[in-house]
Amino acid sequence: MTELVEHAVSAMGTVVSIQLVGDDGPTLLERAKEAMLWVGEVERTCSRFDATSELSRLTTQHGQAVPVSAMLGQLLALACATAAASDGAFDPTVGSVPAARWQDIAIDDVRGTVTLHRPMRLDLGAIAKGFAVDLLARALADLPHVAINAGGDLYCRGHNLRGEPWSVGIRDPFSDGGLLLQLAVDGLSVCTSGSYERRLPDGGHHLIDPALGKSSRGLVSCTVVCEGTAVADGLATAAFIMGAERGTSFLADQQVDALLVDEGGRWHTVHAGARVRFPDQGPALPSA
Structure with a gap:
């Protein structure tokens, strides 16, 4: 009987999960646990919070x-x-x-x-989780139905337990727990950088503009869809810091698909990868 198997661990400051769909649950669970060992290896290699990391x-x-x-x-x-x-x-x-x-x-x-x-x-925090997801996807490359999530950095291929493409929700940056939209994803990575994560004591956020030495302004969310989670991770961070105008041009040059939401709630879409199609404008508006 076809079943859904999930294995999750706390690592890299977040929760990393693997979902597999198939007929042999115990074997799938063992494969997920074995693959998950790569996450610890990434953390031991590149954590800046661990003085003993490489x-x-x-x-x-x-x-x-x-x-x-x-x-x-x-x-x-x-x-x-x-x-x-x-x-x-x-x-x-x-x-x-x-x-x-x-x-x-x-x-x-x-x-x-x-x-x-x-x-x-x-x-290397802006790409490390995506890199770990790529390693997990590679370790499970022979399995057809896989969904991997490392704190919002995702890779999906095949279908879910209902036989449908995996659905990835894009968070509404103006609503606690709300979604802007959902994407059907197969064989693609989806990564979002947002100012709503990891707020700093001064009211800023963790996405620092190197030119200014402080939190970037202009965007509240940037989602990138492409092949390669670490690549999507880095591109989303870079475009977020650039802002709407430079960011959309940059992502178009990288031939990816993207959705950028600015502080006024306006959507800026990029369809250079022809992998998914974002609506031109959705319901995201800053709360009064």
Whole structure:
């Protein structure tokens, strides 16, 4: 009998869940548990909150070529590529004191080393959860019906228990728990950056504009749909920081589909990937 199996863990500051649909529940559960081990590996590699993580140890060794694992090398390469594509709107060195920039990171793919040319703090949080989702999807690549969610960074393929495409809800940034819309997703990743998450004591949010050194203004939500969760994660963050006009142009150049909602409740859509179709305008309005 076809059944839905779910396995979830608390990790990376959120809940990571795997849902699988198939005929052999016990085997599917074991596969989910085995795949989930990758999440712990990502956290041990790139957590900036753990002084023993590989990332934290790297930041104590500036000015020298440091051998790094393939995982950390891939994460840093993606972070720097996203920074370059976004002209630094996305920057893994944001928050460094004294100031550093992504150009101060040198990656040698041949030797497998990374050189930090200045003292810096490195934060890969904007892509790490998406990277973990990609690893889980790869570990379960032979299974046809999979949904993975790491704190709102999602990948889905196949169908749910009802035989329908997985449905992904896009949160309404002006309504606590409300949804803007739902997307039918198959073989795609969906990631949203929003100012409603992780509020700071000064009333700002965690999405920092590297050029200003403080929370970006203009948008309240940016959702990106494409192939590759870590890529979608980084692009959503970069576009959010850019704002509506620059962000939509940037995402169109990246050939993805996206929905950006500004502080006035207006929707800005991008249909450059032809994977999903967002309505031109929905019900999102700031509360009175």
